[in-house]
Amino acid sequence: MNDCLFCKIVQGDIPAEKVFENDNVLAFKDINPQAPVHILVIPKNHYADISVLYNEEAALIVDIFEAVKKVTEKLYIDDSGFRVVVNKGTDAGQLVNHIHFHVLGGRKLEWPPG
Ligand code: AMP
Numbered sequence: 001m002n003d004c005l006f007c008k009i010v011q012g013d014i015p016a017e018k019v020f021e022n023d024n025v026l027a028f029k030d031i032n033p034q035a036p037v038h039i040l041v042i043p044k045n046h047y048a049d050i051s052v053l054y055n056e057e058a059a060l061i062v063d064i065f066e067a068v069k070k071v072t073e074k075l076y077i078d079d080s081g082f083r084v085v086v087n088k089g090t091d092a093g094q095l096v097n098h099i100h101f102h103v104l105g106g107r108k109l110e111w112p113p114g
């Protein structure tokens, strides 16, 4: 049994506010937004974290960044600017072990992040 929260969102077992999808990737609103725009872009297949995306997933990586581009255009943060964040492991505070690309925008973002 797959207990992964984001796999359940992909399967439609848990609701999410989708903003973009194709055969390989899904983008949906973060349930606890840290900025006016906070979207998660995920592969539909399960990958635990960024360390398991290798060369053979090159086409998937292209799809992920195409989704980022589409989402930022659709939500009008492509001109004002945005940040893409991937947390991996304990020090980065990864809570969901299905790789996800945070897309944050709609306000001035601080640097460095906390
Ligand atoms: P991370 O700390 O990088 O693993 O981020 C996990 C993110 O998933 C957090 O920003 C959460 O707010 C978000 N999240 C958790 N559950 C859900 C959900 N059911 N729908 C949308 N986003 C979620």
Ligand code: ZN
Residues within 6 Å of the ligand: 004, 005, 006, 007, 008, 045, 046, 047, 097, 098
């Ligand atoms: Zn998963």
